[in-house]
Amino acid sequence: MVELTGDFSEILTLLQDNPRGMSVTEIADAAHINRNTVARYMDNLLLAGRVEMRMFGKAKVFFLSKRIPVSAMLNLSSEMVLLTDADLTVIQANEAVLAFLSCTEEDLVGHTIYEGHASPLCSGVLTEQIRTALRGDTVRGELRLFKDGEEKILDQRLYPLVLPDGKPGVTIILDDITEHVQAEAALEQSENMFRRLVETVSDVIWSVDENSLIQYISPQIASVTGYQPSEMIGKRFSDFMPSGAGSRFAWGLLSEVSKDNGFSLIEFPLLTKDGRKIYCDFTGTPVLLEEDESIFLGYNGALRDVSEQRQAQQGAKRWKSFLDAVIDNIPALITVSDLNTHQFYYVNHAAETFLQKGKQEFRLKALPDVLRETGADELLDTVETAVSFHQTMRVKETVLTVGGEQKYLSMQMIPMTLSVDREYLILIAEDITEDVRDRKRQESIREFLTALEGVVAIQDIWDPVLAYLPEISGFEAAAVYQRSIFDDYILFRQEGGRFVPAVDADSIPDRIIRKGEPAVFDKYRMGLFPEGDIPLMIGAKSLVLLPVVFRGKTVACVVLGSSSPLCPDTALQGILESAAFQISTAASRCFVQDELLRERDRTRKYIDVAGVFLAAVSRDGTIELINRHGADMLGYTEEELIGKNWFETLVPERVRESRLAAFQQMVSSTRGDSVSTHKGAVLCADGTELEICWRSSLLREECGSISGIVTSGDLIQQKPSIS
Structure with a gap:
C-alpha cells in the first residue's frame, strides 16, 4: 500500500508527540489547517488504520495507531x-x-x-x-x-x-x-468404508461411555442376540448377562481403564432375546481424552459369538484329556520334542518314571541332553538322520544308564509336520529291559548247562557255577561250601563279596544245607536270622542256598549273596531250583564217574596181577583190552597192542583165515553166553609162537547186542619161529 506523505505526515508527527491524544480542533490549530480538512484527513487515516479514535463524551480524540502496518x-x-x-x-x-x-x-x-x-x-x-x-x-x-x-x-x-x-x-x-x-474426501470415503465394514463384518462393533452405557452397537447384534441396536443403546452389557457374569464383566472393564493396549474379556455369557445363553469374547480399548489422558471417555471394541467355538474347544479339551489319560497310562514311553530345537513339548508318565525326571526337568532340557546323560550318545546320529531326511527311524535295541542301572529300549523316531512352524519329533519307546535280561539269562543258562555237561571231575563244576550263577540270578557274589571229613561245611571257593570260612553247626544255614532243599532269603525273609548273626556272606541283604545232593546227602552248597535287598520272583526261584538240580546231577555224574574210574583201576590191577593171558576184542577184530601179563608173554607193551587188529597182528598167517571165520561165526551166532574152549597159537613180537589154551565168552551191550568177545588163555608150550 502507498505510504502517506505531506500533511498526513505532519498530522502523524503531532499525534506521535502527543500520545495522550488530540481532538480535530487541536490538530487544526497545531497544523494550521482548516478544521474540515483535518476531519476528512482523520477519517482517511482512521480507515487506513494509521490512527485510532476514542469517544470522550461527544468529543473525538485521535491517537497514533499501535497496530502493525x-x-x-x-x-x-x-x-x-x-x-x-x-x-x-x-x-x-x-x-x-x-x-x-x-x-x-x-x-x-x-x-x-x-x-x-x-x-x-x-x-x-x-x-x-x-x-x-x-x-x-x-x-x-x-x-x-x-x-x-x-x-x-x-x-x-x-x-x-x-x-x-x-x-x-x-x-x-x-x-x-x-x-x-482431499483429506476430507478421503475421510468421508474411509468413514463410508468403515460404515460398510461395520455393517458387513460378523463381529459386533460397540462403543460405551464412561458409565459403561452403550452409545453405539452395530446392526449385527440382532443376528447374535435377537435384540435390535435401539433396544440396547443406553443400557449396559451387564444388563444382558446373568448376575454373576455381569458383575465380573463390569469389574473387568473397570480394570482396563489404566491400560494403554487393547484388552480381551473372554467367554462372557450373554442372554439372548429368546432366553438362550451364548458366550462372547469382548475386545477393545479404553478411550481417553487426547489433551488429558487422565480423563476417561469410555470404551470402543467388538464382540464375537464364540459359543460354537467354546463348545468345540471344550470337546477338544475333553478329548485331549482322554488322550492324555490314555497316553499317560500306556506302558510305552512317549516324548514329543521340537524337530529343530529338540525342546520337549510333552512327556508321558511312563517316560518320566523310566528316566526318573519330572515334567519341570524336561522343560529345561532338550532331547540330546537326555540322551547324553543316559549314555545313549549313539542315538544322536539316529536323531540327526530322522530330522535331516524327515523319515521314521527304528532302533531295535539300545542301552541306557538310568540311576546307575543299565536298561534297554526299542524305539521309533517319527518326524511330523503340522504346519511350517509346527514340526515335531515323536519318540515312542518300549522298555525291553526284562526281555533282554531274560534273553541273556536264557543264553547264560544254556551256556551254563553246556558247561556242566562237559565237566568230568567234581572240582571242574565250580568254575561255571561261580561264573554263570551270579549273572543268571542277579546276585553279585557266589561261594561254594564243601562237606569235610568232619561232616561240616567249609568255604572252598568264592567270587565277589566276603564269606565266612565255615558254616556254624546247627545254625539256620546249616540246617537248610543238611536238609538238601534250595532256600531263598529275600529282603523280607532275611529277618529270620537272629540279630547279630552273620548269614554266611558279610553284609548280605539277600541270600540263596543251593545244596548239592548226592545219594541223599548234601556234599556241597552253592551260596549266592547280595548287599542289596533283592526279591527274586517265582520264575527266578524256579530257575535257581533247576540250577541246584542240574548242579546236583552233574556232581552225581562226576561222583559216579570217579567211583567207576576207581573201580576200573582196581579191576585193572586185579587183571594185571593175574597169571593168565586176558584180552577183549571188538566185533571188527580190534584189540580193546589186553592185560600186562598177556602183553609181556607176547613181547609187547599194552599200548603197542591196544587198537591193533588181533588177527593181523597176533594170529599166524597159516591159520589166520580159519581163525577169523570162526571168530565171525561166534560174534554172529544167536547162541547163549556159554564159554567156548579151544587151542590155538599166537604170534609173538620176535616171530615165535605160543600155544595157548583159550576160553572165550561173548560181550554184550546193555541192549543185548554182541559187541565182541573176552578171552583168557594159559600157555601150553612155546614153538620156535617159523622163519
Missing part, C-alpha cells in the same frame, strides 16, 4: 492476500501470493488482476465477485484451478475496502485448501 500484517499471514482498486488493478500482494504464483511484487502491483501473472487467479466469476464486493458486500466461494498440472482448490473471501484516497477497493483472501479438501 497492514503491509507487515499481510506478510505474516499464511493466506494469500491481494488488494485491488475499483479498476481491478492490484495495489498490494503479500509474499504468500507471490510464492504461489512464482513471481515478484513488481510483476503484480500496478497490473490488472485478469492479465499478467495474476491471470491464473482470475475468471469471469471472480471478476463479477470483485464487482459485488466493490458494492459493499462480502463474498465467499471456492476457486479451482490447475497449476503445474495439478488441480488446486482455493478458499476465497472478498471484503470491501476503502482506500487511503477514499476510493473503494477489494481485499481478496485466498487459502490453499487442496490438502484439506
Whole structure:
C-alpha cells in the first residue's frame, strides 16, 4: 500500500508527540489547517488504520495507531492476500501470493488482476465477485484451478475496502485448501468404508461411555442376540448377562481403564432375546481424552459369538484329556520334542518314571541332553538322520544308564509336520529291559548247562557255577561250601563279596544245607536270622542256598549273596531250583564217574596181577583190552597192542583165515553166553609162537547186542619161529 506523505505526515508527527491524544480542533490549530480538512484527513487515516479514535463524551480524540502496518500484517499471514482498486488493478500482494504464483511484487502491483501473472487467479466469476464486493458486500466461494498440472482448490473471501484516497477497493483472501479438501474426501470415503465394514463384518462393533452405557452397537447384534441396536443403546452389557457374569464383566472393564493396549474379556455369557445363553469374547480399548489422558471417555471394541467355538474347544479339551489319560497310562514311553530345537513339548508318565525326571526337568532340557546323560550318545546320529531326511527311524535295541542301572529300549523316531512352524519329533519307546535280561539269562543258562555237561571231575563244576550263577540270578557274589571229613561245611571257593570260612553247626544255614532243599532269603525273609548273626556272606541283604545232593546227602552248597535287598520272583526261584538240580546231577555224574574210574583201576590191577593171558576184542577184530601179563608173554607193551587188529597182528598167517571165520561165526551166532574152549597159537613180537589154551565168552551191550568177545588163555608150550 502507498505510504502517506505531506500533511498526513505532519498530522502523524503531532499525534506521535502527543500520545495522550488530540481532538480535530487541536490538530487544526497545531497544523494550521482548516478544521474540515483535518476531519476528512482523520477519517482517511482512521480507515487506513494509521490512527485510532476514542469517544470522550461527544468529543473525538485521535491517537497514533499501535497496530502493525497492514503491509507487515499481510506478510505474516499464511493466506494469500491481494488488494485491488475499483479498476481491478492490484495495489498490494503479500509474499504468500507471490510464492504461489512464482513471481515478484513488481510483476503484480500496478497490473490488472485478469492479465499478467495474476491471470491464473482470475475468471469471469471472480471478476463479477470483485464487482459485488466493490458494492459493499462480502463474498465467499471456492476457486479451482490447475497449476503445474495439478488441480488446486482455493478458499476465497472478498471484503470491501476503502482506500487511503477514499476510493473503494477489494481485499481478496485466498487459502490453499487442496490438502484439506482431499483429506476430507478421503475421510468421508474411509468413514463410508468403515460404515460398510461395520455393517458387513460378523463381529459386533460397540462403543460405551464412561458409565459403561452403550452409545453405539452395530446392526449385527440382532443376528447374535435377537435384540435390535435401539433396544440396547443406553443400557449396559451387564444388563444382558446373568448376575454373576455381569458383575465380573463390569469389574473387568473397570480394570482396563489404566491400560494403554487393547484388552480381551473372554467367554462372557450373554442372554439372548429368546432366553438362550451364548458366550462372547469382548475386545477393545479404553478411550481417553487426547489433551488429558487422565480423563476417561469410555470404551470402543467388538464382540464375537464364540459359543460354537467354546463348545468345540471344550470337546477338544475333553478329548485331549482322554488322550492324555490314555497316553499317560500306556506302558510305552512317549516324548514329543521340537524337530529343530529338540525342546520337549510333552512327556508321558511312563517316560518320566523310566528316566526318573519330572515334567519341570524336561522343560529345561532338550532331547540330546537326555540322551547324553543316559549314555545313549549313539542315538544322536539316529536323531540327526530322522530330522535331516524327515523319515521314521527304528532302533531295535539300545542301552541306557538310568540311576546307575543299565536298561534297554526299542524305539521309533517319527518326524511330523503340522504346519511350517509346527514340526515335531515323536519318540515312542518300549522298555525291553526284562526281555533282554531274560534273553541273556536264557543264553547264560544254556551256556551254563553246556558247561556242566562237559565237566568230568567234581572240582571242574565250580568254575561255571561261580561264573554263570551270579549273572543268571542277579546276585553279585557266589561261594561254594564243601562237606569235610568232619561232616561240616567249609568255604572252598568264592567270587565277589566276603564269606565266612565255615558254616556254624546247627545254625539256620546249616540246617537248610543238611536238609538238601534250595532256600531263598529275600529282603523280607532275611529277618529270620537272629540279630547279630552273620548269614554266611558279610553284609548280605539277600541270600540263596543251593545244596548239592548226592545219594541223599548234601556234599556241597552253592551260596549266592547280595548287599542289596533283592526279591527274586517265582520264575527266578524256579530257575535257581533247576540250577541246584542240574548242579546236583552233574556232581552225581562226576561222583559216579570217579567211583567207576576207581573201580576200573582196581579191576585193572586185579587183571594185571593175574597169571593168565586176558584180552577183549571188538566185533571188527580190534584189540580193546589186553592185560600186562598177556602183553609181556607176547613181547609187547599194552599200548603197542591196544587198537591193533588181533588177527593181523597176533594170529599166524597159516591159520589166520580159519581163525577169523570162526571168530565171525561166534560174534554172529544167536547162541547163549556159554564159554567156548579151544587151542590155538599166537604170534609173538620176535616171530615165535605160543600155544595157548583159550576160553572165550561173548560181550554184550546193555541192549543185548554182541559187541565182541573176552578171552583168557594159559600157555601150553612155546614153538620156535617159523622163519
